[in-house]
Amino acid sequence: MNRQVIIQDLPKGELTTGHFSVQDGPVPEPAEGQVLVRTILISIDAANRAWMQGATYREAVKAGDVMHGYIIGQVVRSADPAFAEGDLVGGEGRWAEQVICKGRLLEKLPDHRPLSHLISLLGIAGKTAYHGLVNVGLPKPGETVVVSAAAGSVGIFVGQIAKALGCRAVGIAGGAEKCAWLTEELGFDAAIDYRGGNLFRELRAACPDGIDVYFDNVGGEILETVLFQMNMKGRVVCCGAVSQYNATAPTGPRNLPGLVVVKRLRMEGFIVMDFADQDAKAVADLNGWAANGQIKVVEDIVEGLENAPAALVGLLAGENRGKRMVRVAADPA
Amino acid sequence: MNRQVIIQDLPKGELTTGHFSVQDGPVPEPAEGQVLVRTILISIDAANRAWMQGATYREAVKAGDVMHGYIIGQVVRSADPAFAEGDLVGGEGRWAEQVICKGRLLEKLPDHRPLSHLISLLGIAGKTAYHGLVNVGLPKPGETVVVSAAAGSVGIFVGQIAKALGCRAVGIAGGAEKCAWLTEELGFDAAIDYRGGNLFRELRAACPDGIDVYFDNVGGEILETVLFQMNMKGRVVCCGAVSQYNATAPTGPRNLPGLVVVKRLRMEGFIVMDFADQDAKAVADLNGWAANGQIKVVEDIVEGLENAPAALVGLLAGENRGKRMVRVAADPA
Numbered sequence: 001m002n003r004q005v006i007i008q009d010l011p012k013g014e015l016t017t018g019h020f021s022v023q024d025g026p027v028p029e030p031a032e033g034q035v036l037v038r039t040i041l042i043s044i045d046a047a048n049r050a051w052m053q054g055a056t057y058r059e060a061v062k063a064g065d066v067m068h069g070y071i072i073g074q075v076v077r078s079a080d081p082a083f084a085e086g087d088l089v090g091g092e093g094r095w096a097e098q099v100i101c102k103g104r105l106l107e108k109l110p111d112h113r114p115l116s117h118l119i120s121l122l123g124i125a126g127k128t129a130y131h132g133l134v135n136v137g138l139p140k141p142g143e144t145v146v147v148s149a150a151a152g153s154v155g156i157f158v159g160q161i162a163k164a165l166g167c168r169a170v171g172i173a174g175g176a177e178k179c180a181w182l183t184e185e186l187g188f189d190a191a192i193d194y195r196g197g198n199l200f201r202e203l204r205a206a207c208p209d210g211i212d213v214y215f216d217n218v219g220g221e222i223l224e225t226v227l228f229q230m231n232m233k234g235r236v237v238c239c240g241a242v243s244q245y246n247a248t249a250p251t252g253p254r255n256l257p258g259l260v261v262v263k264r265l266r267m268e269g270f271i272v273m274d275f276a277d278q279d280a281k282a283v284a285d286l287n288g289w290a291a292n293g294q295i296k297v298v299e300d301i302v303e304g305l306e307n308a309p310a311a312l313v314g315l316l317a318g319e320n321r322g323k324r325m326v327r328v329a330a331d332p333a
Numbered sequence: 334m335n336r337q338v339i340i341q342d343l344p345k346g347e348l349t350t351g352h353f354s355v356q357d358g359p360v361p362e363p364a365e366g367q368v369l370v371r372t373i374l375i376s377i378d379a380a381n382r383a384w385m386q387g388a389t390y391r392e393a394v395k396a397g398d399v400m401h402g403y404i405i406g407q408v409v410r411s412a413d414p415a416f417a418e419g420d421l422v423g424g425e426g427r428w429a430e431q432v433i434c435k436g437r438l439l440e441k442l443p444d445h446r447p448l449s450h451l452i453s454l455l456g457i458a459g460k461t462a463y464h465g466l467v468n469v470g471l472p473k474p475g476e477t478v479v480v481s482a483a484a485g486s487v488g489i490f491v492g493q494i495a496k497a498l499g500c501r502a503v504g505i506a507g508g509a510e511k512c513a514w515l516t517e518e519l520g521f522d523a524a525i526d527y528r529g530g531n532l533f534r535e536l537r538a539a540c541p542d543g544i545d546v547y548f549d550n551v552g553g554e555i556l557e558t559v560l561f562q563m564n565m566k567g568r569v570v571c572c573g574a575v576s577q578y579n580a581t582a583p584t585g586p587r588n589l590p591g592l593v594v595v596k597r598l599r600m601e602g603f604i605v606m607d608f609a610d611q612d613a614k615a616v617a618d619l620n621g622w623a624a625n626g627q628i629k630v631v632e633d634i635v636e637g638l639e640n641a642p643a644a645l646v647g648l649l650a651g652e653n654r655g656k657r658m659v660r661v662a663a664d665p666a
Contacts, residue, residue, distance in 0.1 A: 219590045238593040252585025257552045260571040260602035267600040269593035 002027045004066045004096035005308050010052050013248045015316060020067065020309035028100045030079040035106060037073040037089060037099050042326040043119045044302070044311045045070070045153070046217075049245040067095040067308070070124060072115055074332055083108070088332075090118060095308050097328060115331045120153070120323035121290055121297045122283050124272055128239065129157035130282040131275035133215055134165075136268050137237045141166030143212035146203070148222050149242060150191060151178040152315075153323035156298050157286075158215045159188045164294045167213075170206045172199070172222060174318045181321065186296060199225050210234075218243045224253035230263055238269040246316060298322030335360045337399045337429035338641050343385050346581045348649060353400065353642035361433045363412040368439060370406040370422060370432050375659040376452045377635070377644045378403070378486070379550075382578040400428040400641070403457060405448055407665055416441070421665075423451060428641050430661060448664045453486070453656035454623055454630045455616050457605055461572065462490030463615040464608035466548055467498075469601050470570045474499030476545035479536070481555050482575060483524060484511040485648075486656035489631050490619075491548045492521045497627045500546075503539045505532070505555060507651045514654065519629060532558050543567075551576045557586035563596055571602040579649060631655030 001024040008021050030036045048069055051061045061068050071093035075083050080103030083089065091106040093099040109118055120126060132154075139145055145162035149155045150171025159182065162169040171182045171191040179191035190206035192199060203211075203225065210231035216223050219241030230236070244250045260267060275282070289295040300320040302311040308326045315324050334357040341354050363369045381402055384394045394401050404426035408416050413436025416422065424439040426432040442451055453459060465487075472478055478495040482488045483504025492515065495502040504515045504524040512524035523539035525532060536544075536558065543564035549556050552574030563569070577583045593600060608615070622628040633653040635644040641659045648657050 216590060223590060224585070236590075238590045240594060241591045244591055250587045250591070252557070252587045252589045254583045254585045256585045256589050257549060257556060257569075257571045257600065257602070258574040258577055258583070260600055261573060261604070262602065264602045264604065264607060265600075266602075267590065267593055267598075269590070269595065269597045269599075271594070271597065274597060 001025070002096055002098045003305055004094065005305065007052075007061060007063050007065050007067055010063050011246075014246045015049055015052070015313055017309040017313055022306045025096075027098050030077055030100055033080050033103050035075055035080050035083050035089070035101050035103050036077040037071065037093065037101050037106075038076050039071050039073045039093065039097055039099055039305075039328040040331060041072045041116060041119055042093075042095055042305075042308060042328060043070040043124055044308065044315050044324040044326060045124065046240055046242045046245065046315060048312055049316055050240075053245065069093060069095055070119070071099060072109065072118055073099070078103070088115070090123070095305065097305060113331065116299050116301060116325060117297060119325050120299050121157070121286055121295070125153040125323045126157050126286050127275075127279060127282050128272040129154045129161055130286060131272055131278065132237045132239050132270055133158050133161050133213070134282075135275055135278065136270050137213040137215060137235050139165055139167050139213045142168075144168040144170065144207050144209055145213045145215065146170045146172065146207065146211050146226060147215040147217070148172040148194075148226075149217035149240075149318070150182055150188065151321050152217065152318075153320070154217060154239065155215075156182075156186055156322050157295065160186055160295045161289070163187055163189075164289050168207075170203075172203075178321065186298070194222055200228070203229055213237065215239060216241075220244055220251060220253070224255055227253060227255050227259045227265075230259070230265055232263050234263060234265050236265060236267040238267055242316065300324040302326045304328075334358070335429055335431045336638055337427065338638065340385075340394060340396050340398050340400055343396050344579075347579045348382055348385070348646055350642040350646055355639045358429075360431050363410055363433055366413050366436050368408055368413050368416050368422070368434050368436050369410040370404065370426060370434050370439075371409050372404050372406045372426065372430055372432055372638075372661040373664065374405045374449060374452055375426075375428055375638075375641060375661060376403040376457055377641065377648050377657040377659060378457065379573055379575045379578065379648060381645055382649055383573075386578065402426060402428055403452070404432060405442065405451055406432065411436070413437075421448070423456070428638065430638060446664065449632050449634060449658060450630060452658050453632050454490070454619055454628070458486040458656040459490050459619050460608075460612060460615050461605040462487045462494055463619060464605055464611065465570045465572050465603055466491050466494050466546070467615075468608055468611065469603050470546040470548060470568050472498055472500050472546045475501075477501040477503065477540050477542055478546045478548065479503045479505065479540065479544050479559060480548040480550070481505040481527075481559075482550035482573075482651070483515055483521065484654050485550065485651075486653070487550060487572065488548075489519055489655050490628065493519055493628045494622070496520055497622050501540075503536075505536075511654065519631070527555055533561070536562055546570065548572060549574075553577055553584060553586070557588055560586060560588050560592045560598075563592070563598055565596050567596060567598050569598060569600040571600055575649065633657040635659045637661075
């Protein structure tokens with residue numbers, strides 16, 4: 001049998017575990033050009049929730065689907081000549097123990113251990129942080145970089161990369177404990193608890209020279225507050241809008257586009273695939289910083305496929321520290 | 334005596350002529366480094382209203398001030414060795430018959446007739462349209478360019494420059510007459526009356542291939558509507574937010590920053606001075622297009638200093654076609 005997580009209903013507002021059900025299904029057989037993959041790890045991403053809002057940069061997910069997600073696994077049977085049994089692969093998959101993937105949407109992965117690093121440091125999270133900060137934000141040494149959802153999968157790398165590049169790194173996160181952890185464990189220069197009610201004032205104190213680059217994972221009110229403190233010619237890296245995914249009535253920052261004009265800001269959206277041609281440089285830099293201790297790799301691994309719905313719901317509530325993923329099976333020997 | 338327009342009170346919401354008074358004052362004497370200028374033309378700009386909201390890219394104007402504005406005039410007396418009596422000059426001035434200007438903030442103007450062209454085609458309006466579209470929007474031939482406040486001082490040039498560059502030009506303006514004028518007189522491919530209540534649908538019909546560059550003069554709901562129809566990697570040139578200047582409770586586009594991420598948009602603010610180093614190329618291109626008939630220069634000249642308040646109030650209500658200015662004195666012989 002093949003255990004899988006089905007979308008029962010699409011959420012209208014807040015996502016709950018009740019929108020999913022765990023069921024057993026048959027083990028599918030790969031058709032021409034397809035590959036059957038045994039899932040080892042599933043990446044849990046805020047973007048998973050955005051897919052339920054409708055078509056984004058990819059097709060929407062629908063009620064009745066086995067939930068979509070990025071997976072790492074091992075080829076069980078292949079009907080694509082590019083793959084053989086035992087290959088380690090990563091790509092768009094499903095929340096299931098065994099998944100049919102189109103060969104052309106899979107990539108072969110190096111046998112890098114632990115495999116989880118291929119999702120965190122060297123995967124979606126690390127590359128998103130790297131390409132967004134380095135290639136969209138264009139930070140210069142000495143500049144101030146602010147990142148929201150700073151304790152999240154991407155945020156922890158954004159702040160640490162900013163430090164490695166010689167910038168001042170300031171994180172915004174939910175809760176005093178997370179904030180203490182960002183400064184004490186990960187080397188952020190400052191971290192602000194947005195739930196504390198004094199974001200504007202604390203941001204001003206943490207960024208005495210203003211903000212040059214804002215890596216925005218959340219949108220909404222936090223974006224609005226940060227915009228007021230951007231420096232002239234500042235850059236807003238638009239990576240996500242997690243504050244809006246669960247919202248039934250989205251709100252736009254009231255100072256947009258006014259402040260973009262006044263301060264000559266550049267706001268630019270991107271997704272990690274846009275910079276695939278620069279992945280090799282990203283991986284080399286990230287590996288180097290991890291090797292010399294400038295980047296600590298923090299992972300938040302939830303055990304068991306059946307816990308994937310709760311893992312996503314919790315991620316949207318901000319309970320994770322570092323890259324969240326679900327382990328479906330042990331790394332192969 | 335020296336007739337001048339004073340700001341009585343700063344507006345809280347909608348600006349009216351009652352916020353100004355016209356008074357006679359003494360003719361001031363230039364101190365060291367200053368120049369006394371006899372005003373010929375005053376540029377009336379939506380930005381004048383923004384200055385009353387507080388500090389923007391320049392200091393705020395205050396109650397009791399003689400109203401600030403860009404002027405063109407002739408030097409009467411100079412205490413700056415760089416200027417002599419009779420020089421034609423332009424720069425930051427006041428709404429008054431005679432104005433004290435700092436010499437270092439003035440520029441000498443060529444004796445280009447009519448002088449009004451130095452405010453419209455070759456001045457703030459034309460250069461703002463040129464630099465914003467060409468240097469921020471980076472349009473490619475065949476792309477679709479949409480501009481709001483299309484019948485306004487900047488908008489008329491944006492659409493005509495877009496056509497000269499081989500793009501499809503679509504204007505958004507208030508009222509069916511203005512829209513007919515844009516297509517019939519100025520060569521826009523299409524124009525949409527935003528007051529008609531069908532902006533989304535009419536925009537879709539006018540832009541069957543989507544929108545590549547949006548030159549935004551208005552912000553607010555029109556920006557929100559346009560964003561939904563932007564193409565991947567589209568560019569939003571943020572030039573102004575006139576819909577918000579009179580608003581007591583500004584609203585942000587609800588699809589920001591979400592759509593910026595999904596569509597990998599770039600939104601970028603600028604003001605005309607940012608590209609001063611490329612003014613010579615702008616002026617050459619604009620003169621060339623005007624000479625060969627690709628650009629028609631449309632001006633809206635209000636006679637008499639005492640009518641400047643009504644000219645600004647009317648501009649904010651959208652009553653002008655083309656560059657609005659106030660004539661205080663005739664061009665010199």
